[in-house]
Amino acid sequence: MAVLVEMVTTASIGIVAWCVLGLVAVGLEFLARFTKNGFLTTGQVLHYVMRSTVGRWVVLLGWMWVGWHFFVR
Amino acid sequence: MEIGKGYRLPTWIALIALLAAIAFSWLESATRTFTWQAEVFTGIPVAAMFALAMLNRPKRSDLGAWLAGLRRSLSRSTSTATKSAGLSATLGSSGPEHAPEFSSGAFASRLRESLLVWSLWCAAVIVLELAELSYLPRSQHPTLSSIVEPLLAGSRPVHAVAFFAWMWVGWLFSSKW
Numbered sequence: 001m002a003v004l005v006e007m008v009t010t011a012s013i014g015i016v017a018w019c020v021l022g023l024v025a026v027g028l029e030f031l032a033r034f035t036k037n038g039f040l041t042t043g044q045v046l047h048y049v050m051r052s053t054v055g056r057w058v059v060l061l062g063w064m065w066v067g068w069h070f071f072v073r
Numbered sequence: 074m075e076i077g078k079g080y081r082l083p084t085w086i087a088l089i090a091l092l093a094a095i096a097f098s099w100l101e102s103a104t105r106t107f108t109w110q111a112e113v114f115t116g117i118p119v120a121a122m123f124a125l126a127m128l129n130r131p132k133r134s135d136l137g138a139w140l141a142g143l144r145r146s147l148s149r150s151t152s153t154a155t156k157s158a159g160l161s162a163t164l165g166s167s168g169p170e171h172a173p174e175f176s177s178g179a180f181a182s183r184l185r186e187s188l189l190v191w192s193l194w195c196a197a198v199i200v201l202e203l204a205e206l207s208y209l210p211r212s213q214h215p216t217l218s219s220i221v222e223p224l225l226a227g228s229r230p231v232h233a234v235a236f237f238a239w240m241w242v243g244w245l246f247s248s249k250w
Contacts (some may be wrong), residue, residue: 014215017201024194032187040187048184050246053130060126060246064119067239069218070225071115073107 094240095233102232106222118240126247 025042032041040048049055082090101114198217208214225232 014201014205014213015220018215018217018220021194021198021201028190028194038183038186039190040183042191045184045187045191048188056246057126060122060243063239063243063246064123067115067119067243070221070239071101071104071106071236072111073218 094237098233098237098240099229101236102229105226106218118243122240122243122247125244129248 028039029041031037032039032044046059050059097114097117101111104111104114202216205214205216211219221235225235
C-alpha cells in the first residue's frame with residue numbers, strides 16, 4: 001500500500017509540474033493579449049529573436065527537436 | 074505563402090504543396106514512435122525545412138549586430154509616457170512589413186521583462202524534461218513526449234493534425250527570413 005501511494009505521488013508530482021508550466025504559459029499569453037500590462041506575446045518575442053540569423057537557427061533547431069521528440073522517440 | 078523576400082509561390086503550386094502536406098501527414102500518422110518508418114517520415118520535413126532555411130538564409134551571420142541591437146534596446150531608458158505611446162505603435166503590428174520598432178525606448182522595458190520571463194519558462198521546461206528523462210519508469214516520471222504519446226497513438230486524425238501543424242510551423246520558421 002505504501003509503495004502504491006509513493007508511486008501515485010511521484011507520478012502526480014510530475015504531472016502537476018507539467019500542468020503548472022502549461023497554465024503559466026497560457027496565463028502569460030492571456031496577460032499579454034488581453035491586459036494592458038505591456039507584456040509581450042510569444043509571437044512578438046519569437047519575432048524579435050528571429051530577427052537574427054543565429055536566433056532563427058536556434059528556433060529552427062528547437063522546432064526540429066520538438067518534432068523528433070514527439071513523433072520519433 | 075512567401076519564400077524569402079519578395080517571392081510568392083503561384084497559387085496552384087501552393088495548393089498542390091498544401092494537399093501534399095496533408096497527404097504526407099496522414100501517411101505519417103500511421104507510423105509509431107521508435108520505428109524506422111517514423112524516423113523517415115519525420116526526417117523528410119526536417120531535411121526539407123533545413124534545406125529551405127539554407128536557401129533563404131542571409132549571406133553572413135549577424136550575431137554581432139543582433140547582440141548590439143539587443144544591448145541598445147535593453148539599455149534604453151523608458152518613461153511612462155513614451156511607454157504607452159510605444160505600446161500603441163507596436164502591438165498592432167505583425168509580419169516583416171510592419172515589424173515592431175524594437176529599438177524604441179518604450180519597447181525596451183517590455184522586451185526586457187518578456188525575454189526574461191519567457192526565458193525562465195523555457196529553462197523550467199528544459200530542467201523538468203531533463204529531470205524526468207533521467208528517471209525511470211516513465212509512468213512515474215512523465216516527459217512531454219510520454220504525456221502526448223497516448224493522444225497521438227490513440228487517434229490517427231489527431232496524430233495527422235499534430236504532424237501537419239508541426240510541419241506548418243517549420244515552414245513559417247524556415248521560409249520567412
